[in-house]
Amino acid sequence: MKILVQKFGGTSVDRHEHRVLAARKVIQAREAGFMPVVVVSAIGRAGAPYATDTLVKVLKDIDPQVPPAPREMDMMMACGEIISTVVFAHTLQTFGYNAIALSGGQAGIITDPEFGNARIREIRPHYIHKLLEQGYIPVVCGFQGITEPTDEYEHGAITTLGRGGSDTTASALGAALNAAGVEIFTDVDGVKTADPDLVPAARTLDICTYQEVAEIAHQGAKVVHPRAAEIAMDHNIPLWVKSTFSDAPGTRITGYGAPEAAARRVTGITHTGKLVYIRLEIDNAAHKPLVEREVYRMMARAGVSIFLLTFSQTALSFTVPRSQYPVARDLLDGMVVPVELDEQEADGKLAAYYIFKFSDGLDLAYSVQRPLLAPVEKRVRVVDVPASVVENCTIVSVIASRYRKVPGVMARIFQALTDARITVYQTADTEMSVSCLISESEIHRAVRILHAEFFEQRDAIEGGSLAE
Amino acid sequence: MDIPASQSNSARVSFERERGVYGVTIMRDVAHLVISTGDEVGRTDRILQVFRILAEINVPVFLIKMHRNRITMAMAGTDLERAGQAIEATGMQITTRRDLALVGIRAASMRDLHGVIIKIADALFEAGAQILEIGDSHDSVQCLLEASKIADAVASLRRTFHLEGRAIVESSVESEDEV
Numbered sequence: 013m014k015i016l017v018q019k020f021g022g023t024s025v026d027r028h029e030h031r032v033l034a035a036r037k038v039i040q041a042r043e044a045g046f047m048p049v050v051v052v053s054a055i056g057r058a059g060a061p062y063a064t065d066t067l068v069k070v071l072k073d074i075d076p077q078v079p080p081a082p083r084e085m086d087m088m089m090a091c092g093e094i095i096s097t098v099v100f101a102h103t104l105q106t107f108g109y110n111a112i113a114l115s116g117g118q119a120g121i122i123t124d125p126e127f128g129n130a131r132i133r134e135i136r137p138h139y140i141h142k143l144l145e146q147g148y149i150p151v152v153c154g155f156q157g158i159t160e161p162t163d164e165y166e167h168g169a170i171t172t173l174g175r176g177g178s179d180t181t182a183s184a185l186g187a188a189l190n191a192a193g194v195e196i197f198t199d200v201d202g203v204k205t206a207d208p209d210l211v212p213a214a215r216t217l218d219i220c221t222y223q224e225v226a227e228i229a230h231q232g233a234k235v236v237h238p239r240a241a242e243i244a245m246d247h248n249i250p251l252w253v254k255s256t257f258s259d260a261p262g263t264r265i266t267g268y269g270a271p272e273a274a275a276r277r278v279t280g281i282t283h284t285g286k287l288v289y290i291r292l293e294i295d296n297a298a299h300k301p302l303v304e305r306e307v308y309r310m311m312a313r314a315g316v317s318i319f320l321l322t323f324s325q326t327a328l329s330f331t332v333p334r335s336q337y338p339v340a341r342d343l344l345d346g347m348v349v350p351v352e353l354d355e356q357e358a359d360g361k362l363a364a365y366y367i368f369k370f371s372d373g374l375d376l377a378y379s380v381q382r383p384l385l386a387p388v389e390k391r392v393r394v395v396d397v398p399a400s401v402v403e404n405c406t407i408v409s410v411i412a413s414r415y416r417k418v419p420g421v422m423a424r425i426f427q428a429l430t431d432a433r434i435t436v437y438q439t440a441d442t443e444m445s446v447s448c449l450i451s452e453s454e455i456h457r458a459v460r461i462l463h464a465e466f467f468e469q470r471d472a473i474e475g476g477s478l479a480e
Numbered sequence: 481m482d483i484p485a486s487q488s489n490s491a492r493v494s495f496e497r498e499r500g501v502y503g504v505t506i507m508r509d510v511a512h513l514v515i516s517t518g519d520e521v522g523r524t525d526r527i528l529q530v531f532r533i534l535a536e537i538n539v540p541v542f543l544i545k546m547h548r549n550r551i552t553m554a555m556a557g558t559d560l561e562r563a564g565q566a567i568e569a570t571g572m573q574i575t576t577r578r579d580l581a582l583v584g585i586r587a588a589s590m591r592d593l594h595g596v597i598i599k600i601a602d603a604l605f606e607a608g609a610q611i612l613e614i615g616d617s618h619d620s621v622q623c624l625l626e627a628s629k630i631a632d633a634v635a636s637l638r639r640t641f642h643l644e645g646r647a648i649v650e651s652s653v654e655s656e657d658e659v
Binding site for chain 1 (some may be wrong): 495496499524527528531532534535537538539540541542543544545546547548550552588591592594595596597598601602605610611612613614615616617618619620
């Protein structure tokens with residue numbers, strides 16, 4: 013008999029009626045001749061009594077000034093899946109099936125010791141195999157594992173896998189058990205061409221490649237976590253996204269080998285991010301590489317992520333997450349970068365001081381620092397680096413398979429957005445997507461317009477195909 | 481009841497990709513096209529015109545960047561002449577380079593890796609390779625460099641990120657193979 017891994021997310025196990033529907037999916041698989049291995053998430057989402065966020069709050073509320081230790085935080089977070097697993101196993105038992113609840117460690121999931129964001133090092137699936145041979149349905153806690161039990165320092169501590177942890181558990185178990193497939197059950201009936209809350213006309217894709225679904229997830233859609241897609245891809249495990257609440261066939265996720273998935277096409281419109289766009293004018297092409305490296309260095313030290321980087325000869329622009337913008341601004345405003353003369357002329361003499369100045373009203377540090385440089389200005393040039401800022405930006409992306417080999421995608425995107433008077437501040441592209449930085453206030457319109465362009469126009473061939 | 485490690489050594493399976501930078505890709509014969517669009521009224525129309533022309537003559541472009549008074553992009557070196565002629569015919573000024581290569585530094589969850597950009601910038605600076613254009617995504621940072629600097633640049637990146645030789649992969653703009 014073939015093994016089938018079935019993963020149920022929080023909304024599929026949040027109440028008895030939903031758990032019964034989920035249990036029926038497991039029973040159907042069993043009756044169809046599979047040996048199901050079930051993976052479950054914690055019960056419900058934020059606010060539910062046993063949801064992960066609720067459990068974390070219990071710990072954090074003890075003293076908001078003292079953050080919980082990562083190890084204890086992981087033990088606490090793991091409780092959500094343990095409760096859910098036990099409840100789900102018992103639900104199956106009430107239908108007369110021999111189900112058994114397993115923690116991540118009991119399922120043989122061994123991780124590195126990075127609490128809160130552990131990576132699976134290996135899976136030792138012997139116990140699951142033994143249970144399957146004995147006719148049990150193993151119900152495994154998603155999102156968790158343990159560190160190496162025999163290691164003197166790690167000694168089998170409970171770890172959690174971070175974002176997308178339960179999907180990752182399911183995919184990794186599918187690979188370790190050489191499963192016939194992994195089914196990810198959720199509250200939508202498959203991978204959609206756009207967020208159905210924004211675009212009622214969004215369609216469910218019949219088929220999608222691992223790369224496409226990973227890109228869709230990276231660019232903001234909450235379908236299958238990219239880590240899970242990558243594991244499935246690396247081990248060539250067929251993946252399905254299905255609804256717990258319907259009998260719709262769902263979306264099959266496969267490799268490019270499948271003929272239906274081989275076409276160059278647009279598979280979705282996604283959106284993500286609350287961003288701030290920063291542009292720095294460094295008015296000296298020769299000194300710019302040195303000055304911009306100090307920007308990167310400073311952002312790295314402060315743990316600020318920068319992306320959508322763009323160069324010109326005398327400017328540098330990038331975005332930062334809005335939550336990190338105050339840190340970025342405080343670090344950069346008033347920052348002074350001394351640039352030495354070339355080695356030949358040098359002898360340690362300075363060519364210039366560059367000082368960063370943020371937009372009107374935000375240049376507090378600059379206002380203090382700049383006068384302090386006045387005494388040296390007779391000997392060394394002091395150059396302002398003005399920063400202009402666009403707050404409240406976000407990214408809308410068109411997921412376009414093999415984009416770099418297909419002409420005309422950007423023309424259609426730019427035409428559609430500019431016809432709608434939506435300003436594109438910057439673009440970025442990968443092999444699989446084109447992204448545009450736009451104002452956050454325009455995001456709903458932008459998603460709808462691009463969806464219409466690629467999926468609802470009369471010349472948009474089936475599935476949002478692209479002309480080759 | 482956790483599984484004792486001693487019982488399970490025979491059936492271990494490895495999984496997730498390494499944290500951090502795991503590979504470098506090199507795409508050769510890449511060209512860079514810089515088109516002056518002006519920063520006054522009509523800039524958007526001129527950008528749109530550029531994209532339309534490139535679509536009409538079937539030239540795929542990537543690493544597209546918007547600047548105040550120009551737009552830049554990369555393409556296969558073999559497409560450069562055709563693209564350049566078509567855009568010049570509209571009266572827009574262009575500058576081109578074809579002696580370039582695109583180096584992609586690949587990582588799982590690139591945007592969670594604080595400091596990777598400075599490491600790349602330092603590595604390329606040490607190799608004497610000027611970054612002519614840069615692009616980034618969730619799984620890579622791509623740098624457009626002079627082709628003559630590629631060997632030194634890749635060697636420096638390998639040292640910085642402790643990469644083995646097999647982590648360096650050649651790809652082609654023309655190729656249908658996945659990187």
